[in-house]
Amino acid sequence: MSYRLYVRPLPPFADPDTTPDAQLYSWVLLDASGDAQARGTADRKEDIEQTLAQNDLENVLLVGLIPGEEALFCVADIPAKQTRFVHQALPYAVEEQIAQDIEGVHLALGNRTDKGFRVAAVDHYRMAEWAAMFSGWEHLKLEAIYPDAGLLPITEGGWSICLDGETAMLASKEGEWLSVQALNLTMFAQTLALPPSEEVVAEVPVTVYGTEQEFERQQADLAELKSSGRLTVTEKTLELMPLELLAHAHHHHLCQPINLCQGEYSTRTRKTSALGPWKPLIAVASVWFVIQIGVEVGMGFYHQQKADQTNEQAMALYRQAFPNDTRTQAGNVRRVVEGQLRQLQADGPDAGFITLMKYTGEQYSKIPDPGSVMFNSVNYSSNRGELAVDVRADSYNKLSALRNGLTNQGLKAEIGSVVNESDGARGRLTVSGG
Known part of the structure; x- marks a missing residue:
């Protein structure tokens, strides 16, 4: 009772x-x-x-x-x-x-x-x-x-x-x-x-x-x-x-x-004494927590390195397109490009390099596993209003998907000089206004 x-x-x-x-x-x-x-x-x-x-x-x-x-x-x-x-x-x-x-x-x-x-x-x-x-x-x-x-x-x-x-x-x-x-x-x-x-x-x-x-x-x-x-x-x-x-x-x-x-x-x-029977489990959980923190820190360094490599690749492409621009860095390249895009957005698909690069970049981001597609060089002819990209991918299907996406946006896109290799395919993507 x-x-x-x-x-x-x-x-x-x-x-x-x-x-x-x-x-x-x-x-x-x-x-x-x-x-x-x-x-x-x-x-x-x-x-x-x-x-x-x-x-x-x-x-x-x-x-x-x-x-x-x-x-x-x-x-x-x-x-x-x-x-x-x-x-x-x-x-x-x-x-x-x-x-x-x-x-x-x-x-x-x-x-x-x-x-x-x-x-x-x-x-x-x-x-x-x-x-x-x-x-x-x-x-x-x-x-x-x-x-x-x-x-x-x-x-x-x-x-x-x-x-x-x-x-x-x-x-x-x-x-x-x-x-x-x-x-x-x-x-x-x-x-x-x-x-x-x-x-x-x-x-x-x-x-x-x-x-x-x-x-x-x-x-x-x-x-x-x-x-x-x-x-x-x-x-x-x-x-x-x-x-x-x-x-x-x-x-x-x-x-x-x-x-x-x-x-x-x-x-x-x-009731602090009630924790006594749980002390071994608490000790194991503490060790696991420390290990987990170490793994998370290691993954953080790894992803930071990958991010730095990506920034370097992005800046290399930007330098090819704008060799005289010395003020733009990896930290502000996005803001600079977005500003240029906003300025030229009203000019439509025939505006020039910025617009063509915008649409090409958008279609590139939509490709499954975009890391398997690499732009080796980017050239632009203002006389012809044409963007030429030497591109390499692990399969021709991804090159075709990139071309089809640009075509669906109302642009003219062609792939020429296709070479099939053992580890993929490479070719020349030509993009111009529709």
């Missing part, structure tokens, strides 16, 4: 660095059915651990509750749906709602509502203290840390209030929570009287939880709530401590709390 232990530290809070053993807790142990099997109102950590040991309970799930005022409720209106993008945009979406530097705040993401994502914001330093307080307990495994007010059972269409000594915990239907001084409860009467939505609501239901002693103590404040005219106040008497109400609501899913154990405080990331 699985058990869950709900632990709530009692003020004044002990210094975690000097007197951590002086901290007292109220706690309740629930079984799988949600029934309380043990409880305590002001016990030390060692006393709780001893109780579990005496009952032979191991791997009990620990749920830590911190004061509601420690965590600020925010709403993040983020249109993204993928969790990765939501987490990236989260700090920017709530930055204006937080009074301190966003870099010093831990953000925990809740469920999505019509208004956006519910978010809990906690100071990083304080969150580290709370995480340390609830970690390392014997016989217990930390499952979650919640703001205590976030575990109040939700009142449909209104608010829930729990009287807890000098403090009053509040939670709304939208999942918003806050903790206030009980003496200031009536100050929130006007806020509570506002409907939780844009609908016209005659009355707002409010459920107040507390012991008989709490109701007697807060009788005047409750009377003022009831006399506000917009609130329908229902009192529910607690026989035991408020912690059991919170544990009951959480076990039976009557609330919408936000688990603060996310990101660097996630209970999953804290």
